[in-house]
Amino acid sequence: MIKINEIFFSIQGESSYMGHPTVFVRTSGCHLRCTYCDTKYAYHEGTSLSVPDIIEKIKSFKSNFVCITGGEPLLQKDIFELSKQLCDFNYNVSLETSGDIDCAGLDLRVRKIIDVKTPDSGAAGAFEQKNLMFADVNSEFKFVICSEKDFDWAEKFCKDNALFEKTNVLYSPSYGVISENWLAKKILSQQSNARLQLQLHKYIWSPHERGV
Numbered sequence: 001m002i003k004i005n006e007i008f009f010s011i012q013g014e015s016s017y018m019g020h021p022t023v024f025v026r027t028s029g030c031h032l033r034c035t036y037c038d039t040k041y042a043y044h045e046g047t048s049l050s051v052p053d054i055i056e057k058i059k060s061f062k063s064n065f066v067c068i069t070g071g072e073p074l075l076q077k078d079i080f081e082l083s084k085q086l087c088d089f090n091y092n093v094s095l096e097t098s099g100d101i102d103c104a105g106l107d108l109r110v111r112k113i114i115d116v117k118t119p120d121s122g123a124a125g126a127f128e129q130k131n132l133m134f135a136d137v138n139s140e141f142k143f144v145i146c147s148e149k150d151f152d153w154a155e156k157f158c159k160d161n162a163l164f165e166k167t168n169v170l171y172s173p174s175y176g177v178i179s180e181n182w183l184a185k186k187i188l189s190q191q192s193n194a195r196l197q198l199q200l201h202k203y204i205w206s207p208h209e210r211g212v
Helices: 051-059 078-088 129-134 148-160 180-189
Strands: 002-011 021-027 047-049 065-069 092-097 111-115 139-145 168-173
Touching: 002 051, 002 078, 021 051, 047 051, 051 078, 065 078, 078 092, 111 129, 139 148, 148 168, 148 180, 168 180
Parallel strands: 021 065, 065 092, 092 111, 111 139, 139 168
Antiparallel strands: 002 021, 002 047
């Protein structure tokens, strides 16, 4: 059983899958309290569902893309079986994780979107170093930038761990805290190899919309 906050159909707003119509499976529960969290309602609220029930709900939407998000999905052991079965059904599966839980149990076909918490995130130091082994073509490392200090820290982290050479690195401006224009100019002026990522869903939906 997995405690699920919601399952919904919308446009993927982040990662290299940005723009694809996607079924989102949002799990309930998170052990971190990031300053920029926009899904606080998923901290506790949810209903326990079996893996077959979740898959049946996903099948009701006509999409080949499924994103497992949270909360923190990896807090629940049955997520590993769910993601495996979805891959067996030939879905393009991505999973968004806070980065401080070992991803080793995930099916290798799952695209891992691994957050690296910056100093101003409120969860600095919450990163599992073992996840650096997944710096490959099927993983993406995301940094939410809240300040110039965060930018400099992220650049050093990426260079120290050779992430730019190994994997996709995404820099996202903390929505409403720093501007997209500032971050774009910063990436260019510092000749960073990071990819600018905007939260597309925040630009196409109003605060009360989510999609279908």
